[in-house]
Amino acid sequence: xxxxxxxxxxxxxxxxxxxxxxxxxxxxxxxxxxxxxxxxxxxxxxxxxxxxxxxxxxxxxxxxxxxxxxxxxxxxxxxxxxxxxxxxxxxxxxxxxxxxxxxxxxxxxxxxxxxxxxxxxxxxx
Numbered sequence: 001x002x003x004x005x006x007x008x009x010x011x012x013x014x015x016x017x018x019x020x021x022x023x024x025x026x027x028x029x030x031x032x033x034x035x036x037x038x039x040x041x042x043x044x045x046x047x048x049x050x051x052x053x054x055x056x057x058x059x060x061x062x063x064x065x066x067x068x069x070x071x072x073x074x075x076x077x078x079x080x081x082x083x084x085x086x087x088x089x090x091x092x093x094x095x096x097x098x099x100x101x102x103x104x105x106x107x108x109x110x111x112x113x114x115x116x117x118x119x120x121x122x123x124x125x
Contacts, residue, residue, distance in 0.1 A: 005118040006066065009074065012111045013062035020055030024048050035100065054080065062115070074115040081108050081115075 023030050027047040031038065034051065038044050058077045065073035085108040088101055 002121065005114070005121055008114045009062060009066060009118050012114055013059050013066070015107075015111075016055045016062065017059045020052045020059060023052035023055060054084070065118075071119040074119045078112045078115040078119075081112050084108055085112065 019030075019033075022033075027038070027044045030047055030051070034047075036047070038047055058080050061073045061077035061080070065071050065077070085105055088105045088108070092098075092101060
């Protein structure tokens, strides 16, 4: 079970790394993915800084947890992604339901579940 969880955590980290890297080096491509409209250079800078920062900080926490086996880092990454998921739920409540919000929300919830399960799962099981 531990190996499966490590693989799932690693896959989540790779996905977050891909999103973070694309946000940094191809922010215009991410405009459609994130359904946002940057205003000029400042808007592109915000995508590179804020969105990339969120993803790559999560990746750093995931890698740290995998390398050190200090799984509390997974909890920290889950908290960051949990804040994102809460924002999506607040958006649904405040702005109305849009089916395009569900896939990223479900992915975030699955990653959170994987990270928390990897944290609470006793080593060696």
